[in-house]
Amino acid sequence: MSRKNQKKLSSWRETWSITGKLLRLIRRDRPRVLALRILRDIWSALTPYVGIWLSALIIEELAGSRNPDTLFRLVLAALLSAAAIALAGAFLNRAMAVENAGWYYYIRKFLSDKMLDLDYCIVDETRTQSMLSTIYQNQNGGGWGMERALSLVDSLISSLFTLLGGIALTVTLFTNRVPAGAGNMTFLNSPLFLFPLLAVMLAVIFLAPMLSNKSDSYFALNSDVHNMANRLFGHFGFLGYRNERAADVRIYRQDILCKKYNYDKTSTFNSKGHFAKLARGPMGLYSSASAAVSGILTGVIYVFVCLKAWAGAFGIGMTTQYIGAITRFATGLSSLISHLGEIRINTSFVKQVFDFLEQPNVMYQGSLTVEKRNDRQYEVEFRDVSFRYPGSEQYVLRHVNRKFRVGQRLAVVGPNGSGKTTFIKLLCRLYDPTEGTILLNGFDIRKYDYREYLSLFSVVFQDFVLTEMPLGENVAAAAEYDSSLARSCLEKAGFGERLESLPKGLDTFLGKTLDQEGVDMSGGEKQKIALARALYKNSPFIVLDEPTAALDPIAEAEIYSKFNEIIEDKTAIYISHRLSSCKFCDEILVFDKGNIVQQGKHETLVSAENGKYRELWYAQAQYYAEKQA
Numbered sequence: 001m002s003r004k005n006q007k008k009l010s011s012w013r014e015t016w017s018i019t020g021k022l023l024r025l026i027r028r029d030r031p032r033v034l035a036l037r038i039l040r041d042i043w044s045a046l047t048p049y050v051g052i053w054l055s056a057l058i059i060e061e062l063a064g065s066r067n068p069d070t071l072f073r074l075v076l077a078a079l080l081s082a083a084a085i086a087l088a089g090a091f092l093n094r095a096m097a098v099e100n101a102g103w104y105y106y107i108r109k110f111l112s113d114k115m116l117d118l119d120y121c122i123v124d125e126t127r128t129q130s131m132l133s134t135i136y137q138n139q140n141g142g143g144w145g146m147e148r149a150l151s152l153v154d155s156l157i158s159s160l161f162t163l164l165g166g167i168a169l170t171v172t173l174f175t176n177r178v179p180a181g182a183g184n185m186t187f188l189n190s191p192l193f194l195f196p197l198l199a200v201m202l203a204v205i206f207l208a209p210m211l212s213n214k215s216d217s218y219f220a221l222n223s224d225v226h227n228m229a230n231r232l233f234g235h236f237g238f239l240g241y242r243n244e245r246a247a248d249v250r251i252y253r254q255d256i257l258c259k260k261y262n263y264d265k266t267s268t269f270n271s272k273g274h275f276a277k278l279a280r281g282p283m284g285l286y287s288s289a290s291a292a293v294s295g296i297l298t299g300v301i302y303v304f305v306c307l308k309a310w311a312g313a314f315g316i317g318m319t320t321q322y323i324g325a326i327t328r329f330a331t332g333l334s335s336l337i338s339h340l341g342e343i344r345i346n347t348s349f350v351k352q353v354f355d356f357l358e359q360p361n362v363m364y365q366g367s368l369t370v371e372k373r374n375d376r377q378y379e380v381e382f383r384d385v386s387f388r389y390p391g392s393e394q395y396v397l398r399h400v401n402r403k404f405r406v407g408q409r410l411a412v413v414g415p416n417g418s419g420k421t422t423f424i425k426l427l428c429r430l431y432d433p434t435e436g437t438i439l440l441n442g443f444d445i446r447k448y449d450y451r452e453y454l455s456l457f458s459v460v461f462q463d464f465v466l467t468e469m470p471l472g473e474n475v476a477a478a479a480e481y482d483s484s485l486a487r488s489c490l491e492k493a494g495f496g497e498r499l500e501s502l503p504k505g506l507d508t509f510l511g512k513t514l515d516q517e518g519v520d521m522s523g524g525e526k527q528k529i530a531l532a533r534a535l536y537k538n539s540p541f542i543v544l545d546e547p548t549a550a551l552d553p554i555a556e557a558e559i560y561s562k563f564n565e566i567i568e569d570k571t572a573i574y575i576s577h578r579l580s581s582c583k584f585c586d587e588i589l590v591f592d593k594g595n596i597v598q599q600g601k602h603e604t605l606v607s608a609e610n611g612k613y614r615e616l617w618y619a620q621a622q623y624y625a626e627k628q629a
């Protein structure tokens, strides 16, 4: 990967501003978790020093006056303090465990809540899907993101207090002087020796984590390569696990494709791959250098403390205290620096999450209420509407003018890609027109409360989605529902007999994911359930996009024979490729290349020479005629 494709590190200013924003968010939602985490960090950083300090006093006493009373008191204090620390630590952990319940979902629900809240047109954009996928990849593949940021803040606080505790127990190492009688060893007291020694120690303490951060940063800066490989593996690595794909995999030998992607394209992780190269090269070198430098530091500390003890500056007890405390001090300082570096590296990943969460909705949300009318007198009009999808130059609809008359049955036909579904998406305000206006009872639909406007439409899209919840809940799209209404909608949609055959009736789960006794429905059965769901919603407009595509001819004929009963007094819009099934509609709109090129009744359209409808009609009729011959 070239340098210019690499990510950039965030500035320190951005690092603190984003970390602060995250902490404020947690304080707002889960203040007790935050408080307990900080308390635990401080507790775990400081309590080891109690043991170090008391042990030093015991050893000092043993090596000195050996007073049994003093020894007894010191040992008792050491035991009691260890027990008290362990007990308080256990209480703290228990409180944390209680407060942490649901944390896993809490930290992840930001993204799913945002996706539910975003305008459809934003969710539909490739950019949104790609942002979301990158965030998941960073989180699951590299462990970067919000959770990492919080655990780094924990580590930072813990390192800071480790450092402070270490300083408190080490100050006297430098102030305790070697006695004048120690001869040449008095050089250990000299500032000329002490200051350079401190400088070298500090330099080494800084150097070790900086080298380690440098090594880590290669991984973060190359996260795009990592994510791509992870994505490929996420797709091809698990293709064999999915039973709905098992037939395709065998018929089209997709196993060969899987192996190719698993072994060749994701070689990023192999011994010859991108990360192995980095590990052999700079990443590995920096990490080894960091470990070596830390080793040198520990050696220097030991030599200095031992020399001073040997020269008589302090006894054996203090020697153990200094060794213990200064080692912890060095660990604290180096982990402080290393975690600071890591927080900075991680910030660009947290920023991606906030960028996603903070993207605003773009559709204007009006506040006009949609009048509740029992007579369903809702009239929608397209007035010179043109549309292109965001980010695309090409118009998908051009200058569409159309009024939907109340109670009318309208068919929409036309070749693939002519704009039929897009027309419906504009009608339901999933997108706003690029030019022109759509009006409801004379007012721009943007002025209405969005949810109220949406409530006017029941739509069965071609790619409708049912949930793996019980049948009745699917039909009602709610957990609480009117079961006799759900039953009658299923009957109208042609599902009555099948419903009778289900021992658990409306309580039958769809699919086996959530219930072993769930039932896998066929494509046609699912389509009937989706139709029943649209009927249950009972909106003034019903839109059916190829509502019988998955049905067998008998089921299809049954639906059409009952169409008037099904639709009742609703305004119905019906998209179909089977022109013969549009004949019963009051009017047919013919789309071609984003324009309404013809409109009228079947008889008029089919007799219009050179018309698109006639062309489509005869193309299908000829197909049937040939089949029959």
Ligand code: ADP
Pocket: 124, 389, 392, 396, 414, 415, 416, 417, 418, 419, 420, 421, 422, 423
């Ligand atoms: P139809 O329903 O008549 O088959 P559509 O309305 O689905 O046609 O599509 C019309 C055109 O809009 C097609 O060229 C299609 O590729 C394009 N299109 C559909 N959805 C999107 C989208 N989300 N982003 C960009 N282009 C799209």
